[in-house]
Amino acid sequence: MTEAIMLVGGQGTRLRPLTTHTPKPMLPVAGVPFIAHQLARAAAAGVTRVVLATSYLAEVFEEHFADGSPYGIELVYLTEVEPLGTGGAIRNAAAGLTCGPDEPVLIFNGDILSGLDIAGLRDGHVAAGADVTLHLTRVEDPRAFGLVPTDEDGRVLEFLEKPETPEQIVTDQINAGCYVFTRSVIDRIPAGRPVSVERETFPELLQTGALVRGVVDTSYWLDLGTPAAFVRGSADLVLGKVDSPAVPGPTGDALLLDGATVDRGAVLSCGTVVAAGAVVRAGAIVEGSVVLPGATIGADAFVKDSIVGAYATIGARTSLDGAVIGDGATVEADNELPNGIRIACGVLLPVGAVRTTAGPGGCPAGQSTAAAVHGSVLQQ
Ligand code: GDD
Ligand code: MG
Numbered sequence: 001m002t003e004a005i006m007l008v009g010g011q012g013t014r015l016r017p018l019t020t021h022t023p024k025p026m027l028p029v030a031g032v033p034f035i036a037h038q039l040a041r042a043a044a045a046g047v048t049r050v051v052l053a054t055s056y057l058a059e060v061f062e063e064h065f066a067d068g069s070p071y072g073i074e075l076v077y078l079t080e081v082e083p084l085g086t087g088g089a090i091r092n093a094a095a096g097l098t099c100g101p102d103e104p105v106l107i108f109n110g111d112i113l114s115g116l117d118i119a120g121l122r123d124g125h126v127a128a129g130a131d132v133t134l135h136l137t138r139v140e141d142p143r144a145f146g147l148v149p150t151d152e153d154g155r156v157l158e159f160l161e162k163p164e165t166p167e168q169i170v171t172d173q174i175n176a177g178c179y180v181f182t183r184s185v186i187d188r189i190p191a192g193r194p195v196s197v198e199r200e201t202f203p204e205l206l207q208t209g210a211l212v213r214g215v216v217d218t219s220y221w222l223d224l225g226t227p228a229a230f231v232r233g234s235a236d237l238v239l240g241k242v243d244s245p246a247v248p249g250p251t252g253d254a255l256l257l258d259g260a261t262v263d264r265g266a267v268l269s270c271g272t273v274v275a276a277g278a279v280v281r282a283g284a285i286v287e288g289s290v291v292l293p294g295a296t297i298g299a300d301a302f303v304k305d306s307i308v309g310a311y312a313t314i315g316a317r318t319s320l321d322g323a324v325i326g327d328g329a330t331v332e333a334d335n336e337l338p339n340g341i342r343i344a345c346g347v348l349l350p351v352g353a354v355r356t357t358a359g360p361g362g363c364p365a366g367q368s369t370a371a372a373v374h375g376s377v378l379q380q
Helices: 034-044 059-065 085-096 118-128 183-187 197-207 227-238 365-373
Strands: 002-007 047-054 074-079 104-109 112-114 132-138 173-182 212-216 221-223 254-256 267-269 272-274 285-287 302-304 319-321 341-343 377-379
Touching: 002 034, 002 085, 034 047, 034 104, 034 112, 047 059, 047 085, 059 074, 074 085, 085 183, 085 197, 104 118, 104 183, 112 173, 112 227, 118 132, 118 173, 118 212, 173 183, 197 212, 221 227, 227 272, 254 267, 267 272, 272 285
Parallel strands: 002 047, 002 104, 047 074, 132 212, 254 272, 267 285, 285 302, 302 319
Antiparallel strands: 104 173, 112 221, 132 173, 341 377
16 A cells, blocks of 8 residues: 655746636646546556645645545545645645654645656655655756756755756756655654755755665656646647546547537637537637636637637637637627737636737737736736
């Protein structure tokens, strides 16, 4: 039996306005709440019990997953009244563990999609008698992550969270957000106050000579913390670029969930997901996007690499590229939204209010967007 802690208490700031009503790990990815994929992969690796470390919108998790029995895994919830940071959350969640001090405990950031061999990471940790083992991956631009240089034996030399100067970029190996901790190491994290595992716990462990190992893995890896990564992760699951036992139903170029209505004259591709109660009308082209429950995509609309929130409406001939449309927002017909725009929940953008290029009925993006913003449209 292996136990795990999943960190799911962050505010998902970079995914606003999607995370206004739904915590990031509960946003639907390839048709199910994101952490359903992580839980299914953990269960497949022999994890039998998971403590969910919740804080922001904590109740949403238990309402959906209950005690975990329908998912074949035992779930326990430990909620921080005030967020305790990643290390504080791990320490707080330890109250829900039942294993002994020498047992390995898996810890997952709640926003990572990966093809990691979880059982292999745990077994390697036990075989090495390590205090902590970190899953590492290599990325082109490591600045948004924790940098983790290792020696030739895989021993971690340093932990540099979110480096600020070019001199600090000493490696392309980053913390991939999955760890194995020996239980007694968790119990030594200070209780009852905020602690960052990245900025405080890891550096302290290294200073005191603990055996901290890093295992570089080359399989699929993505942090779903930004809108672009979120749509890519969902599409990659649909396209089978990464496996998850939790993807519902057959997929191909797109995933249509039960209760979705797609006109035969619409074209869905590049891993698009259309959720229950959503409608896609004739002539619409939807590429690599996530259309959430109850949303409507109008006739001849063009939606690319975008997230359309629950019960949002995209009007006829409107085009979106890399957009995030908040729940219940309406973008009426004949709008051409600039790449990367975010529309707040419930906002109404009238017919032809935003045109990226000048044209009949429209005006250059700068002016028209400014007019539409008016305190309620968020733009990146
Ligand atoms: N319970 C709880 N309480 N959870 C939290 C808290 C908290 O106070 N703060 C953050 N979390 C959770 C988030 O919900 C998320 O699942 C996880 O901890 C990591 O937080 P992020 O906000 O996503 O961090 P990040 O992506 O900037 O950086 C982290 O992940 C990178 C890999 O994607 C760090 O661990 C980096 O070192 C790492 O490279
Ligand atoms: Mg993250």
